[in-house]
Amino acid sequence: MKIKIFAFAISLIAMCMANQASAYSCNNSHKPIVMVHGWLSGTYAFNTMKNYLEDRGYSTCKMYTFGYNYRRDSNKTSASRLSSYVNSVSNANGGKKVTIIAHSNGGLVSRWYRAKLGGYSKNDRFIALGTPHRGTSSAYACFDAACYDMRPNSSFLRSLGGSGCQYSIWTNEDIIVIPYSSSQCGSNYRVPGYASHNGLLTDSDSLNIVRYLTPKY
Amino acid sequence: MYRRFEFVVFFVLLSGSSVYADSGGELEWIATVNETEVTRAYIDFVADSRNVQVAEMGGGDFDSAALDQATLKDVLLTKLLVQAAEEEGLTELPEIKQELEVAHDTLIAQLYVRRISKDYKADESALRKAYAQAPDSERYRFKYYYFNSEVDAQNALKITAKSVNSDSLKLDGLALNVEETTWLDDQMLPQEVAEAIHGLEPGHYLPFSLPLSPDQWAVVQVLDKERFGKPSFEEMQPALEADSKNAYVQSRINSIAAKAEIRFADHRTLRPNWYE
Numbered sequence: 001m002k003i004k005i006f007a008f009a010i011s012l013i014a015m016c017m018a019n020q021a022s023a024y025s026c027n028n029s030h031k032p033i034v035m036v037h038g039w040l041s042g043t044y045a046f047n048t049m050k051n052y053l054e055d056r057g058y059s060t061c062k063m064y065t066f067g068y069n070y071r072r073d074s075n076k077t078s079a080s081r082l083s084s085y086v087n088s089v090s091n092a093n094g095g096k097k098v099t100i101i102a103h104s105n106g107g108l109v110s111r112w113y114r115a116k117l118g119g120y121s122k123n124d125r126f127i128a129l130g131t132p133h134r135g136t137s138s139a140y141a142c143f144d145a146a147c148y149d150m151r152p153n154s155s156f157l158r159s160l161g162g163s164g165c166q167y168s169i170w171t172n173e174d175i176i177v178i179p180y181s182s183s184q185c186g187s188n189y190r191v192p193g194y195a196s197h198n199g200l201l202t203d204s205d206s207l208n209i210v211r212y213l214t215p216k217y
Numbered sequence: 218m219y220r221r222f223e224f225v226v227f228f229v230l231l232s233g234s235s236v237y238a239d240s241g242g243e244l245e246w247i248a249t250v251n252e253t254e255v256t257r258a259y260i261d262f263v264a265d266s267r268n269v270q271v272a273e274m275g276g277g278d279f280d281s282a283a284l285d286q287a288t289l290k291d292v293l294l295t296k297l298l299v300q301a302a303e304e305e306g307l308t309e310l311p312e313i314k315q316e317l318e319v320a321h322d323t324l325i326a327q328l329y330v331r332r333i334s335k336d337y338k339a340d341e342s343a344l345r346k347a348y349a350q351a352p353d354s355e356r357y358r359f360k361y362y363y364f365n366s367e368v369d370a371q372n373a374l375k376i377t378a379k380s381v382n383s384d385s386l387k388l389d390g391l392a393l394n395v396e397e398t399t400w401l402d403d404q405m406l407p408q409e410v411a412e413a414i415h416g417l418e419p420g421h422y423l424p425f426s427l428p429l430s431p432d433q434w435a436v437v438q439v440l441d442k443e444r445f446g447k448p449s450f451e452e453m454q455p456a457l458e459a460d461s462k463n464a465y466v467q468s469r470i471n472s473i474a475a476k477a478e479i480r481f482a483d484h485r486t487l488r489p490n491w492y493e
Contacts, residue, residue: 043399043401047396050398051396060358063399064400065399065401065405066402067402067404067405072463076455077455083452084456087452088354091445092443143323
């Protein structure tokens with residue numbers, strides 16, 4: 001009995017130590033992931049997704065959240081900042097190419113980086129969630145620098161054309177991307193059931209698709 | 218009631234012909250919609266914009282005549298709908314009038330800002346100076362220990378000390394929840410956090426707890442830190458130029474604001490920062 005209690009205590013301590021160790025350990029073989037938020041959003045937008053992926057074995061130490069100033073900077077400027085950021089992430093990870101997961105306007109920033117700033121050399125997996133690939137009429141109601149780029153037929157979108165896409169996750173309940181069909185580009189995955197525009201970042205079906213499309217290595 | 222027949226007749230007459238075929242280039246109007254003239258200047262503005270758009274999309278050999286016809290049809294339809302809206306009194310509704318005023322003011326203001334922006338001239342020596350002053354960047358990963366009151370967070374903070382990793386086990390047990398963050402740039406952190414973390418190393422704690430919401434406070438530990446050098450000047454140049462242009466535009470706006478006399482009806486009114 002005493003031996004069993006002792007063994008149990010040891011295993012408990014070992015588990016606690018393992019938990020502490022896993023919190024500081026980092027699987028360096030994992031592929032870095034760069035997350036790009038949307039308009040009226042920030043780096044916190046990906047908290048749920050980060051936890052979801054972490055629970056499924058992805059290393060938090062390989063997740064990077066890119067922040068940009070959509071109020072002040074056009075999407076082209078933000079894309080140039082993203083380019084420098086991805087370079088630094090890749091360099092910090094032995095030159096590995098990164099995965100980009102982007103939400104909403106972040107997808108347009110990412111596409112410009114990929115298609116116009118040589119991003120393909122550093123990024124080989126791109127997942128856009130609720131990105132207004134062909135613009136959204138809701139952007140007429142905002143006047144930040146990025147909003148002009150999001151408007152249908154903006155010079156930004158005309159220059160981008162259909163380039164830079166790879167995977168797009170969309171929902172037909174999206175009332176921010178109008179029409180919601182604008183969020184389709186490349187290989188498209190519709191989230192079943194109800195998922196709002198911001199819900200694409202937290203809905204379990206959406207996260208499941210993200211996980212399916214995000215390589216761990 | 219708008220007269221559908223007149224609209225249909227005009228559209229039929231114009232179909233298959235260029236925008237200016239019937240006018241001979243001498244009249245100021247291209248078409249009328251229920252006797253309201255649609256001017257050459259109006260149509261030119263829309264048509265030219267669309268032609269530029271298509272050309273920029275790489276449609277070198279596009280059907281310009283077809284595009285002009287489509288443009289004309291859109292313009293005429295728009296005029297028709299505006300007339301219908303006016304007949305139904307839509308444009309007299311207070312909320313519509315308000316919206317029109319806001320749209321008008323916003324468009325004019327934006328056009329003015331765009332004009333100011335065009336006055337900006339990039340100065341390479343200034344950009345290089347800004348580049349020289351730009352610091353290397355740092356990235357951090359944090360561990361958040363969540364508590365549901367400031368008191369609990371402060372009590373937890375008391376048991377932490379610099380570079381004492383064993384404390385984290387104690388906090389693990391006390392905290393409601395524990396979470397690791399992704400890598401975050403120092404420039405994206407709240408100012409008080411960015412200032413506090415410089416000099417901290419992995420394992421250190423922020424010397425204060427963070428209020429995340431009225432019932433959520435966090436004690437924050439630095440997990441990882443990474444310093445990376447700034448990119449080359451050429452790579453940073455677009456961003457430096459954007460920053461410089463923004464600063465120029467803002468200074469022009471500030472000088473306009475400084476000369477303005479603005480009075481508030483109520484001393485409790487929220488005042489914008491530049492006014493004070």
